[in-house]
Amino acid sequence: MKGNEALAEAAIRAGCDAYFGYPITPQSEVLEYLAREMPRYGRLVMQAESEVASINMLYGAAGAGFRVMTSSSSPGFSLMQEGISYMAGAELPCLLVNVNRAGPGLGTIQPGQGDYFQATKGGGHGDYRLLVLAPASVQEMADFVFLGFTLAEKYRNPVLILSDGAIGQMMEKVVFDQAPVPDIPKPWATVGKPAHRSRNYITSLHIQPEQMEQHNLRLLEKYKAMQEEVRFEEIATADADYLLVAYGLSGRIAHKAVDVARHRGLRVGLLRPITLYPFPERRLAQLARQVQGMLTIELNSGQMLEDVRLAVNGRVPVRHLGRLGGMLPTPDDIVHELENILEVQHA
Amino acid sequence: MLSDTLPLAATANAAAHEGYEAVYSRPATLLSTPMHYCPGCSHSLVHKLLMEVIAEMGIQEHTIGIAPVGCSVFAYEYMDIDMQEAAHGRACAVATAVKRLMPDRYVFTYQGDGDLAAIGIAETIHAVNRGENFLIVFINNAVYGMTSGQMAPTTLSGMKTTTSPCGRSEALTGSPLKIAEMMAQLPGTWYVTRQMVANANAVRRTKKALRHALEAQQLQKGTCLVEILANCPSNWKMTPVESMKFVEETMTQTFPLGDLKLEGRLCK
Amino acid sequence: MLEEIIVAGFGGQGVLSMGMTMAYAGMHEGKEVSWMPSYGPEMRGGTANCITIVSDHVISSPIVAEFDTAVLLNQPSMDKFATRIKPGGLLLYDESNVQHPYYNAAVECIGIPATALAIEMGNARLMNMIMLGALLKKRQLIRLSSIMIALKKVLPEKYHHTLLQNESALRVGMKIEGHAHLLHQD
Structure with a gap:
């Protein structure tokens, strides 16, 4: 199986509810595979009009409590940075995949690791971090989907699988032996406000500096706790x-x-x-x-x-x-x- | 509570007062948080209309709203429903996912002209073209309010703003974008109308339009867009009354009122 | 056992599918395998290549600079990869598409009239299977039966009616040694 296909298949098996994406080489197999396979399971797969739209669809779906994923490659992933920053700020779990190609700019479609800084230092604006997993085999492309969803939901934080063109395109043996990621309650999700609880809202806006700092400090505590996930x-x-x-x-x-x-x-x-x-x-x-x-x-x-x-x-x-x-x-x-x-x- | 600070306002609490009968009250779907909108601004009025409709339809538990970036960025502070605050211009993308994943819910976006017609035009067109089954409440006040009065895509030709100090030049910045007319052309829309809230009759018509659009969501027939011409007394440098008059007499020349599409058919 | 193989040629010659077939077949036999394609515009009429590794042990790098076996199906591939074969390695090339084979004493270099034979069989696209047959004959890597199982996976279902033809082509390739043109010289 190709790395990209293994990742897509793993997403279905891990219990991904929705995928939103936009074609770009060398990761289009993910969208193609899911467009073919996902509807069979009654899950949602949509080709958006841009990476900007994809990531914001992810925001909406994650905010409503669904398990969601998108994938792209370097130039497209740059376009998603705004939305990723919002998701980190609003503490929305999601799985992101960047099949890294060489740049800058349009660059080439061949493999690269030039997005390391973008991946590990935040990527978009503001003070935030993603959990970043770097697969080195087709097996890990699959395994890290399960791990990625688990960590994303545990920390309410976007998780990034930083792959590259070669790992995405190559074929190796892959074994799918993991159970779907267990659902954990998401009482914060916007699913419609029943009479017995106050409204839920998803936002990254904290206009008072005092509140914003408190929010930043809380995120910081979370990033400290994430240190134990080092692998x-x-x-x-x-x-x-x-x-x-x-x-x-x-x-x-x-x-x-x-x-x-x-x-x-x-x-x-x-x-x-x-x-x-x-x-x-x-x-x-x-x-x-x-x-x-x-x-x-x-x-x-x-x-x-x-x-x-x-x-x-x-x-x-x-x-x-x-x-x-x-x-x-x-x-x-x-x-x-x-x-x-x-x-x-x-x- | 609002009734404590504004004892003259008739609220639900009034019913508790001996000898008084409540004839008008804040809808239960609208929180009592004081609004940050400028005096005389249409936003607070449209918020109330929308929340009244949701209360009257009994769909508070089943409604999810998407707030924009712009003056109504804090809409979720006032509306007592589950809401998401979208990035600037992306409300239609956010709403697409919410509605697709929960098709039985009522979903609306509430967006201004900068959010919807400038930075978010791509997301808007594509959502509408897919016939996404939600309501877009489009507040058109021809100016960027929150950032203090810059030119919007819907700014009238010749209108002065802080970034078009000599008046909007069509040669440089194009002409006012007619969103309702554009969206009505796309097969994905089911109901498109342009209304205003500049007088009592117009307010009633706007409320009716909002109700019609929300009810249409049960039909799963496509996108409903209610464009509402709104005032911006602060940035237009007018009194609230002058600004309402400006909407009625001047804005409607560029943006004619009325239904543009009913039951998926263009009105002519 | 560790066999690092490059297959290279024009897009459309079945370069990628040949490598992929070996990888699937190796996997079927319980071996560790990797298949690394060149991808992108090269796939559309330009040169294409893929590295297939079949091993008894876990494969470290799917990308290597030198190969045990090279299957070269056009002149540019010959120019690029002929010098990157390990001593004692094997070079198979298609005689119809390679005009100037390289000579290397340390490498066994065999020209196969694969395209000509495929045309004789009535389908030029069988060329890659004839080459693969020749490779299987020279290197006892994988069983023919495993290749046939792999082909069912690699070929889209609408081409499954050609499986028998493919098998015949493989067998033609496996018999070729007798009249192969040996270039075993300096």
Whole structure:
């Protein structure tokens, strides 16, 4: 199954009530798959007139208490940022998917990781965070839909699956063995006001600065609580004296590089962040006491690099190897870079 | 309570007073929160009409309203129904999802001219073209009220605003957008009308139009749009009376009143 | 077992479906598989390629720079990928569409008259199956029966009446070794 299709199928199985989207390469399979499959289950799927409309339809549906999802790719996802900010402000759970392509601007339709900053630092206006999951396989594209809905509803916060063109388009084995995400009560939803309760309203507006600050502080508490959701994968770190850090597709390529490097006698390990927010900073700080240095592999000019450096806090040098514009590094490129770095460090 | 601060206003509480009979009261669907609207503004009147209709139809429990960005951004502070506050211009997209997922509910958007006719025109046209089965209450006062009097898409030609200080120039900014006429052309609309609230008869007609539009939702026949010509005494720099006169005598020249579409058929 | 395969050619030659068929068939046999296509405008008449990996173990990177096997169906693909085959690897190319094959002593390089044979069979689109048959013969990767099961998934239902034809093409490819044009030289 293609990554995009696995994600779409998982959405149905997880109990997604409604999907709103707009075509854009390389994620159109999600909308196509759901347009074909979802109505069979009596669920709603709509092709909106724009990404701006999609995200606001999501707002309306989430505000009425439904489990909702949208997906897009970089230029389209930029268009959604306003609505995402409103949803974060109004504390509406939803699952967002950005199948990252290389940019800026219209860029190319080939895979990229240039939206890391946008994904992990908020993305739209205002002071907010999304929970960000970075799948590295078709299986994770499916699994993170279940996880994403669960976390979104637990924290009443938008969750973003930050994928990329390659993970979206590639095919791998995928097993669907998860039960639908259990429904939790949403007493805040706007479904019509019965006589026994006061009205519900969904808003991100708090015009009094005192109230706005209180709201901001409450969100901040939530983001602190979200820190316990940090997830990552470690490959061969136990005895590693050098560490690769890479997520998503780059994480897969780096994994192979670890295999090749180990074969050549280099004691290299890999930390693959699965949640990009919260970021595995504590574990990286620990590993900084063990390794001589770190190298981030990214399909951008060095974005996660900054978070790794913050986590490591100057203890070891952190370098970056990136390919841009939709080009991909090969495992050999990474091993060459490693050999160069380690040679210099030893010399 | 309103009755405490304004003892002269007739409210439901009046019934409790010995020897008095309540002949007029705030509808139960309208909260007693003092409104922030300027004195003489049409918004408060239209809020009341809409809430009266909802109370009279007995659909308070089944109605969800979508508030815009603009002067009526706080509509949910006054209307005692479940509501969502949409981003600027996106009310029709929000309402689309709410109504599609809960087709048995009554759904309306309440939008001004900047919200609906400028930044939200795409969402509006597409929702209407899909025949979304909700009511759009469109308040057209030809100006951006909340941001203090800038030009709107519906500003009359030659009308002065803070961003058209020499009067709206058609060469630079086009002519007033006739939303009701535009939307009536789309097959998705079931009922399109333009009303005003500048005199007692007009108020009664507007209320009737709102009721007709909400009742039509049971038919599942398409979008209903009630455009209401409204005043903006503060930004027009007029007294409330002058502004109502301006609506009646001047605005209606550009925006003629009446039904444009009934039961899915254009009126001619 | 770990086999990293590239299939490359023009859009419309069945490049992507050939790789996908191998991936599905491998999955059917309980192997780990990945299929990574080039996508986008390339799919519409330009060059297309896909990397299929079949392995007994978990696949780390779905993207690799060097391949165990390359199936190259046009000259641009030959120009791009012939030098990226591992020593001891296999290069199969379609003789009708590749005018200038590369010679490499470390690689077994075999030209297959796949297009010509497919036309002989009355359907030029069977070319990819003939190539796949030749590959199956050279590399005992996957069983023919698994390929047939995979084809049912890869081919849209409206083409299921061609399954027998596809099987014949696979068998033609599997017999080809005898009269294949060997380029085993420097």
